[in-house]
Amino acid sequence: MAAATDGPTPGSRSGIGEPAPGHRSVMGEPTTDGRFGEFGGRFVPETLVAACEELEAAFREAWADPEFVAEFETTLRDYGGRPSPLTECRNLSSQLGVRLLVKREDLNHTGSHKINNVIGQALLAQRMGKTRLVAETGAGQHGVATATAAALLGMECKVYMGAVDVDRQALNVFRMRLLGSEVESVQSGSRTLKDAVNEALRDWVATVENTHYCLGSVMGPHPYPWMVRTFHHILGDEAAAQCKDLTGGDPDVVVACVGGGSNAAGIFSGFADGDARLVGVEPAGGAAVGRGVPGVVHGMTSYLMQDEVGQVMEAESISAGLDYPGVGPEHAYLAAIGRAEYPSVTDDEVVEAFTLMSRAEGIIPALECAHALAWIVRAAPDMQGQTVLMNLSGRGDKDVDQMMDVLGMHGIVS
């Protein structure tokens, strides 16, 4: 596959998620130096460059090996619960005037899409002879998934989590510890996801010989953005096939929340070469694409919220999983070429959407996914009659403790 530097090639998909011969996929392989357009790269301390190169070589070799791919897919099926269903939300559809379909990644083992990437990386790490995983986590979903994979494969695991997030996601902290992982509460900087990434990188710099950094989103140095999206491609492929079965074609609009952007990258990759409108919804307090300018942090060039001299700003969102001032470089690229759009929603809209989905459909969404629904609610008047596919990337159980405070205060639940 060649580098994706051209614009979209509408309607060229022959197989699911793959472009027709002779066409380049919009979400194809990055250039050899890890670029999506001008974004991406490998901006890590020299100590880690060789590890990134080794990882890239191992990933290429493994992904070309049918046995590895079969083990990945079998594990996701028999252990992870794939394929996840597609649910038509009839109540919300009639309420909003759109045909709302949701991809149920919340029903996966560990409660979110994160398991896809983690199984892929953990199997790869094991194949590379690594015995230890480190990971960063925001909401705790990726941390729980990594701790789970470590338990399954008998690997040592340490998860870095910002102190602010440790407080608001106590349940997931307990889960990780129960699964046998060490959880370190990160006290530096803004004490959220970005600082957890810094701390995981610092760990990896010191332990690179036996440790794999199991990065949780489509961010970081090459090959992570590409590799993580590739492991999540399975959910986009499934969604495309399920939509076709149900409606006879692609949806009009595909919507997902975006922090680093892994669940969005997964679902977008199933539709990027088609005609569907792609919408990545950012939190207003962490709108890297909406409010950021190109910058370099955490190994990549991408849109980044920074102050007037280039210090990275602290994101502020009700959702720990989206509390990140950057965004994966492929999203920056999709925004720059106009293939995807990245609006933002406020915490208040998110709280409303969280309640709405719970009551209308009997599905408690993760606060992260409530961002996607919040945008759909807002944009519905302009999408009347359209088919809208939303990636419900995680379940909201982890958020109920926090929401008891929020909703109690707001007097919505009595």
Add this chain to the structure above:
Amino acid sequence: MSAAEASTRRDSFGALETHLRARRESGAKLLVPYVTGGYQGWQRAVEAAAAAGADAIEIGVPFSDPVMDGPVIQQASTAALADGATPASVLEEARELDTGVPHAVMTYYNLCHHQGHERFASALLDAGVCAAILPDLPYVEAGPWLEAAAETGLEAILLAAPTTPEHRLADLCGASRGFVYAVGLLGVTGERTALARTATEIAARCLAVTDRPVLTGVGIGSPSQAIEACEVSDGVIIGSAVVRTLMSDGPEAVGELVASYRTALDHG
């Protein structure tokens, strides 16, 4: 500047490298302390370090996400940022320094990227700084920066790590200016109880492929470790030990600390 002139400039040594080469030829082991710019008392600490026999000074420009730094330098950076330090304010204060030895800036790539390579390099030169170290900009990504620095006349120092493969090491050392920063261990900045085996290994590997000064940094925690490192290396960079002293005992104590390293390196 014509291409030929640019090429000549690239092939001649800058102020930092000229100074370090001369010191090395005189038989000295090189000593470069690091001080976090913008931290309370930092200018006096730099002056005290220079007076105590430092061969050059590394000035940290605080960044929000110092991924290569351990707890001590993180703490100093955070404090300096909280006190309102900016790249411009640190450089303005650096301009006021008169130490008699070359100054290099150590910071993170986004501050350079944000300002633009050439403007960033020019701002450093205007402040009397002759070199820069950007630890999150590895050699494989450094091409445009090296180009801009060379055009501007700033010495761009590159880091070599224990994990740098042999096929890259000679090119990396060749492209570095000022000196080669040999990262002594797998890890971030901070003192360790013993010198890592990797410290002398990476210095020896660098010296086998370059005649440029090779200084070992990261993990040098005592004068005796500095001596041990300098059995192979041309010199050492001491960061966390200096900053810890600055934070706990103030700038004058930094002079005493640097003097203890100087004495150790000069008299073993």
